Amino acid sequence: MSTPRPAPRTTAPPSPAGPRSGLAHHAIGSGELVFFVVAAAAPLTVTAGAAPVAIGMAGPAAPLGYLLSGVLLIVFAAGFTAMSRYVRNAGAFYAYVGRGLGRATGVGAAYVALLSYNAIEVGLLAGLGRFAESALGDLTGLHLAWWVWALAGLVAIGVLGLLRVTLSARVLGVALALEVLILLVFEAAVYAHGGGPDGPQFGALSPGHLGGAGVGGMFVLAVGAFVGFEATALYAEEARHPERSVPRATCVAVGFLAVFYTFTVWTVVNAYGAGAAQAVANGPGGTDMVFAATRRFAGARAADAMQLLLVTSAFAATLAFHNGATRYFYALGRERLLPRRLGTVTARTRSPAAAVVLQSALALLVVLATVLTGQDPYTVTFLWSNGTGIVGIMLLQALAALAVVGFFRRDRRGLPAWRVVAAPLAACAGLAVLLVLVCRHFALLTNAPAGVNLALLVPLPMVFVLGLAVALRIRRRAPEAYDRLTTVDAERG
Secondary structure: OOOOOOOOOEOOOOOOOOHHHOOOOOOEOHHHHHHHHHHHHOHHHHHHHHHHHHHHHHHHHHHHHHHHHHHHHHHHHHHHHHHHOOOOOOOOHHHHHHHHHOHHHHHHHHHHHHHHHHHHHHHHHHHHHHHHHHHHHHHHOOOOOHHHHHHHHHHHHHHHHHOOHHHHHHHHHHHHHHHHHHHHHHHHHHHHOOOOOOOOOHHHHOHHHHHOOOHHHHHHHHHHOOOOHHHHHHHHHHEOOHHHHHHHHHHHHHHHHHHHHHHHHHHHHHHHOOOOHHHHHHOOOHHHHHHHHHHHHHOHHHHHHHHHHHHHHHHHHHHHHHHHHHHHHHHHHHOOOOOHHHHOOOOOOOOOHHHHHHHHHHHHHHHHHHHHHOOOHHHHHHHHHHHHHHHHHHHHHHHHHHHHHHHOOOOOOOOOHHHHHHHHHHHHHHHHHHHHHHHHOHHHHHOOOHHHHHHHHOHHHHHHHHHHHHHHHHHHHOHHHHHHOOOEOOOOO
């Protein structure tokens, strides 16, 4: 077999902003990449917010659902990280799909990614406001409207976005450490008290539970818990030794999430007993079952701390998706698929300032629209926009898996066939099945009627077709510019 070798890089023409227009090179390492990814997944938000619903649907099968979803995405990561050694572009999915399935398809994927990341970010911002309103009002007596907290979070996130990316990584690292710590305290307390009323129930991980009626819906929530793990590729241009750090961070992140989610949800089931957990989740106060179990096993202070850390978890996730959205704006502006101003950075911090301002303005408009129309920030803005974003990112993951096969079709570059053919095809098939499940059970994500759900899904194929049309227009009018699409790589030196 030949030694793996990076593909030749093609660099874009100099930007109007000059040679220092690129993102900061060699700025972040593997650890910071992991912080960005795991913080975006928001373990505490998933455990306290989504896991009770998953348990209500599938009972003791819920932990296995998170495990199997994690295994599928580990299989996806095998091919994804193989390709990351040869494609380093802040557009991530855009570049991967374009290099593997054709430039026009890549542009369509780019527009889907832009919509999906922005949808999740603005939804998380509204959720942050609601969580802060509830937690800080209950614990401190400071009762402010949700939108006040959302706007405060937006200002803080915008400022962090304008500063060096390493500062965002440090903030995410602290927030992530605290939310993981409180969950570890909860888990330790449960097992220190014998593992719940029935003790640790290893039978909950039996595949026999997967035949239940609510398992399909449960997988909607389980796979959604991992959304954002692929964001390591977004920072390839800013990473130190991306050919090593991006694959390493991706594998560490998805592996950690798979194990941590599985163990934590299993602990929640054990805390109530495998036979009773589903009934509790579906009963009065079921959505608060994680806080109630923490209060019972670890004490009131731990439960109060968990409630506060839910706010920081939402803030960290919002910041992570904000950074991801701005990098898509930057990448597409650099390649003239959006206004070129978006493809520039500041000279001092090398941050994509124009993209940060635009993304922040869009989030502000959504907050104002929610307030002016009197909609609920959680049940409407948060759930609806996240539903669209989750489906969009799952679609992109399936396309990226196919793109890996296409990229290595003629030259595997010394890599084994299982990694660049078998694993990506298996991941694509699994993601396609889950995507169908998500669309069939989309109301579980949005809690909305059928007409609204259709309206939330339709924009995804629409923007994909728009991207195709834009790419084909460029090919007709500027063939040389079309040939450069998706080939811009991180400049090193």
